[in-house]
Amino acid sequence: MLFLLAVITITASFDGGSVGEVKQVAPAHLRCGVKGQADQNNRNRQANWYYLRLDSLPREQVRIDLVNLAGEYNFRPGALSVTRNSRPVYSYDGERWIHFTDAQVEWDNAEPCLTLRFTPERPAMWIAHVPPYTKRHLTLLLDDFPRSPNLRREVIGRSVNSREISLLTVTDASVPRERKDVVWLMARQHAWEAGTSWIAEGALRFLLSDSPEAAKLRRSVIWKILPMIDPDGVASGAVRFNANGYDVNRNWDAVDERLMPEIAAARRAIFAWLDSDRRIDLFLALHNTESADFIEGPLAQGGEPVRTLASRFAHALARTASFYATGPPRDAGLSTTPGMKGRMTVNQALFHERNIPAFLMETMVDRNPKLGRPRTTEDNLAFGAELVRAMAASLPPAR
Ligand SMILES: [Zn+2]
Numbered sequence: 001m002l003f004l005l006a007v008i009t010i011t012a013s014f015d016g017g018s019v020g021e022v023k024q025v026a027p028a029h030l031r032c033g034v035k036g037q038a039d040q041n042n043r044n045r046q047a048n049w050y051y052l053r054l055d056s057l058p059r060e061q062v063r064i065d066l067v068n069l070a071g072e073y074n075f076r077p078g079a080l081s082v083t084r085n086s087r088p089v090y091s092y093d094g095e096r097w098i099h100f101t102d103a104q105v106e107w108d109n110a111e112p113c114l115t116l117r118f119t120p121e122r123p124a125m126w127i128a129h130v131p132p133y134t135k136r137h138l139t140l141l142l143d144d145f146p147r148s149p150n151l152r153r154e155v156i157g158r159s160v161n162s163r164e165i166s167l168l169t170v171t172d173a174s175v176p177r178e179r180k181d182v183v184w185l186m187a188r189q190h191a192w193e194a195g196t197s198w199i200a201e202g203a204l205r206f207l208l209s210d211s212p213e214a215a216k217l218r219r220s221v222i223w224k225i226l227p228m229i230d231p232d233g234v235a236s237g238a239v240r241f242n243a244n245g246y247d248v249n250r251n252w253d254a255v256d257e258r259l260m261p262e263i264a265a266a267r268r269a270i271f272a273w274l275d276s277d278r279r280i281d282l283f284l285a286l287h288n289t290e291s292a293d294f295i296e297g298p299l300a301q302g303g304e305p306v307r308t309l310a311s312r313f314a315h316a317l318a319r320t321a322s323f324y325a326t327g328p329p330r331d332a333g334l335s336t337t338p339g340m341k342g343r344m345t346v347n348q349a350l351f352h353e354r355n356i357p358a359f360l361m362e363t364m365v366d367r368n369p370k371l372g373r374p375r376t377t378e379d380n381l382a383f384g385a386e387l388v389r390a391m392a393a394s395l396p397p398a399r
Contacts, residue, residue: 028058032067040241044071046081048086050129053124056123088127092126104116133234148208165266191230191238203225204227249287251342287361289363296347297332299329314329324364
């Protein structure tokens with residue numbers, strides 16, 4: 001009685017949503033293209049952001065094939081960002097996200113294709129690569145601290161599509177700045193990396209909390225947090241390039257106010273800080289990747305002080321519940337593609353131009369061996385607090 005089966009519909013026309021071409025193979029079997037995104041020269045395609053809503057689901061097993069996954073990374077073709085180890089998340093309310101289990105996921109290396117098989121518990125659900133984090137989440141977070149004397153909010157610029165780029169400062173203003181260290185934390189240069197926003201939210205909630213430990217960290221440190229560098233990409237469900245196709249964590253050596261206003265705004269805010277006779281003792285840009293937790297920084301060029309800082313940071317991170325580093329901190333080098341303009345990351349450029357001890361941190365979205373599961377939203381929020389403690393612990397002893 002095929003005509004009695006409702007047709008499953010798939011939509012992604014909401015904040016952060018993304019899906020490519022959808023084909024119905026059978027009433028309960030759909031092939032969903034992952035839209036992917038390429039850069040301004042149609043290179044470096046990355047296909048690992050999908051965030052879709054399914055409606056009219058039957059009470060029987062549904063099969064979703066995620067396809068069109070092939071990509072390129074740093075000009076090397078054949079890169080896959082959805083792999084056999086990817087475990088997408090689903091939600092019935094758009095708020096609480098659960099990872100698909102190993103038994104629900106199958107990988108076909110030949111196509112390649114990631115197949116999900118599950119029996120829906122309700123007629124509507126959402127599926128995404130990782131738990132989404134959009135502007136709405138950031139607004140709700142800041143609404144929780146409407147009149148905090150320890151939080152200052154600034155708009156430092158606007159994206160290609162005129163969205164606000166925010167800078168948050170957390171510190172105890174009653175302590176003179178000369179006695180404080182300065183830490184900068186940047187999240188969401190890459191739109192798909194929603195995990196970095198959950199970590200930044202955890203960091204911010206901890207720093208603004210009533211705990212005596214947080215109060216101490218507000219007295220001893222000025223925390224500068226850039227929570228969402230590519231708001232256009234977050235809103236449009238993009239992957240890693242701004243609305244004009246520029247990678248927001250490359251191009252720091254080729255900044256163009258018109259083509260990449262997000263980089264220009266962040267760079268201006270950071271340099272204005274330094275030019276007003278202020279320091280940066282530690283800078284960290286947060287990123288997500290598939291299967292590794294690590295930090296990288298200017299170890300080779302920065303000499304002993306940077307290596308000591310990196311080592312203290314790595315030791316502090318090793319004590320956290322979820323940072324799973326399989327090796328020591330990595331050297332960032334001068335560029336991601338030596339000899340080519342437009343290939344410097346924020347941490348590479350800040351050290352190159354101003355000798356800032358600037359680091360990048362990757363946290364994995366696949367199963368984390370230390371946790372025994374892929375990081376959940378709760379894991380990321382908890383790690384945000386641990387990260388703040390680790391950064392403070394890695395700073396040189398009081399000068
Ligand atoms: Zn990234």
